[in-house]
Amino acid sequence: LPKSAAGGERYRLNDGALRPRTKEATKIAGKFAERVASGVTGTLSTEAAAALRVEGVPKEVVDSLRVAREQGYDANIVVIGRKTDTTAFKGKPNHEVLDVPNHEWSEDLNNTWASVAIARRAPVRLASQLAGNMWDVIDNRPTVFAVEHQQLMNAGYKRVGDYLLPPSK
Amino acid sequence: MNQYDGFDIDIEKLKASNNPGAGKLPIPSALDEMVARVARRFVEIGPEERSKLSSLFTDQHSLTLVAFARRMASYAVRTGSSEKLLEGLAALVLDGGKFDSRENITVMAPLYDAALKIDANAQALFSQAADLLKNEVSEALRTFPSRSEESKSLACMHYVESEDADGFIYEKIW
Numbered sequence: 001l002p003k004s005a006a007g008g009e010r011y012r013l014n015d016g017a018l019r020p021r022t023k024e025a026t027k028i029a030g031k032f033a034e035r036v037a038s039g040v041t042g043t044l045s046t047e048a049a050a051a052l053r054v055e056g057v058p059k060e061v062v063d064s065l066r067v068a069r070e071q072g073y074d075a076n077i078v079v080i081g082r083k084t085d086t087t088a089f090k091g092k093p094n095h096e097v098l099d100v101p102n103h104e105w106s107e108d109l110n111n112t113w114a115s116v117a118i119a120r121r122a123p124v125r126l127a128s129q130l131a132g133n134m135w136d137v138i139d140n141r142p143t144v145f146a147v148e149h150q151q152l153m154n155a156g157y158k159r160v161g162d163y164l165l166p167p168s169k
Numbered sequence: 170m171n172q173y174d175g176f177d178i179d180i181e182k183l184k185a186s187n188n189p190g191a192g193k194l195p196i197p198s199a200l201d202e203m204v205a206r207v208a209r210r211f212v213e214i215g216p217e218e219r220s221k222l223s224s225l226f227t228d229q230h231s232l233t234l235v236a237f238a239r240r241m242a243s244y245a246v247r248t249g250s251s252e253k254l255l256e257g258l259a260a261l262v263l264d265g266g267k268f269d270s271r272e273n274i275t276v277m278a279p280l281y282d283a284a285l286k287i288d289a290n291a292q293a294l295f296s297q298a299a300d301l302l303k304n305e306v307s308e309a310l311r312t313f314p315s316r317s318e319e320s321k322s323l324a325c326m327h328y329v330e331s332e333d334a335d336g337f338i339y340e341k342i343w
Contacts (some may be wrong), residue, residue, distance in 0.1 A: 082269040084228070102309035103316055106325040107275050136272075138185050138236040139192035141341050144271045 043069045048094060052077075061123045061163045065094065068121040068166070077163075078117040080148050081127030089127060096122070110144060114151040124152055124164040178207055180225055185232040192236040195335055196244045204237040208256040211263050211301065219302045223263050231268030234260040235276055242279035243338040251289035254280055258298030258310060265304035273306045277313045278326035279339035 044066045052062050061077065068075035076096035079089040086097045098105075098113045117124060126149070134146035142150065149164075156167035181187065183203065191200050211222055226234070241257030244250070257280055261273045277295075284291035292314045299311035313321055323329060323339070331340040 083266065083271055084269060102270075102274065102305070103312040104320070105271065105274055105309075106320055107271070107327045108325045110271065136185070136192075136232050136236070137189045138232050139239075139341060140190060142343055143232075144269060144275070147343060 044094070052094060058161060058163065060160050060165060061125075064121075064123040064165045068123070071121065071169075073120045073122070075120045075122040077125050078122045079125045079127050080114070080145065080152075082133060082143075082145055085127040089125065095125065107144060107147075110148060111151065114148040118152065118155045118157075118166070121166045121169075123166065124157065126159075126162045126164065178225065179203070180230070183207075183226075183233050184229045185236075186229065188233060191233075192240065195333075196240050196247075196338075200233070201237060201240060201244075204234065204260060205241075205256050208237075208259040208263065211259050212255065216302070219263075223265060223302060223304075226264060226267065228268040231264045231266075231272065234264040235268075235272050238273075238276045239279055239339055239341070242276070242283040245283045245289075246286050246337045247335070249287045251284070251287060251294060254284055254287075254289060254294055255298060258294060259301060262298050262301045262304065262307045262310065264306065265302065266306045270305045270309065274309050274313075275326040275328075275341075277310065278321055278323050279328050281313060281321055282323055282328075282339070 044062070049062050049066060052065075053059065057077070065075060065077060076094050079086045079095055079097045089095045090097050090099060098110065100109065128145060130149070134143055134149070135141075136143055152164050157164040158167070159165075183200075188200055191198060194200070197205070207222075211219055214222065237260045238257035241253045241260070245253040245257070257276075261276065264273060266273050281291050281295070283289075284294055295310050295314050299307040301307065319325060327342050328339050329342055331338050
């Protein structure tokens, strides 16, 4: 895997990650990756790590983020879940929410974004409970949240409380 | 049973958890008829009443309304009825994304595709629905027709055209 997901098309996806089905989603995901990556620089400072701990982020998660940054990945704590729940994390330091205008969002882009998180070895915050939010009982299909969660699990992520951590290298 | 301006809605019956597997029933189902009645009412009443009607619904009803919208896209293709499309679009706005607006956005692709198939004015229908109530979903509806062809395609939202025993359907793939 390359060190950065910036550029979109240039990164390779981990096993289990979904590839965009359309050129449009690939293009938008590429622009998105560049935009979010541009806000991240260098390693996680001691102060930033302490601030995350004060906010209740578990030590394993902070360590995971620190390791990803030390390995050169443009990683933040990626927040997934129902949009009604992820909104609360917008603008939180060292957190990242998929925040694209409604006219750009597609399921294809969403899957690509999860793949970007995997490629960047980003720890993930579950903003919504899994129970009751993963399965559309009417249509017998997984919800959008369930699909992004499953991508991460397929890539080897492990659950720690309300977080998912990437597999060890 | 909830009374709304002389209009009875069995809001409990419309919860997704009370209708497991209903999305796969032949179209139109009894549940479709119930939701269609609410959607038509939602279109007919004034802005203030629409807001009140929408507030009766919670995230527990969202996936019922989203499934209805998808089913109406299929039904519109079978019948050539743009009214069915408007009912589907209205159901999305009625919900307003209370569970997750992304679920609402995905189903806009089959609704748009259906409008093209039956030679309905997609732009006008989407705008009419978007004007019903201001919320995140209506904003997404308003801009949907002006997306690039690819980003409003069925493929982009993971839908395919298929058939069941009664004819054409839009099917979600995952």
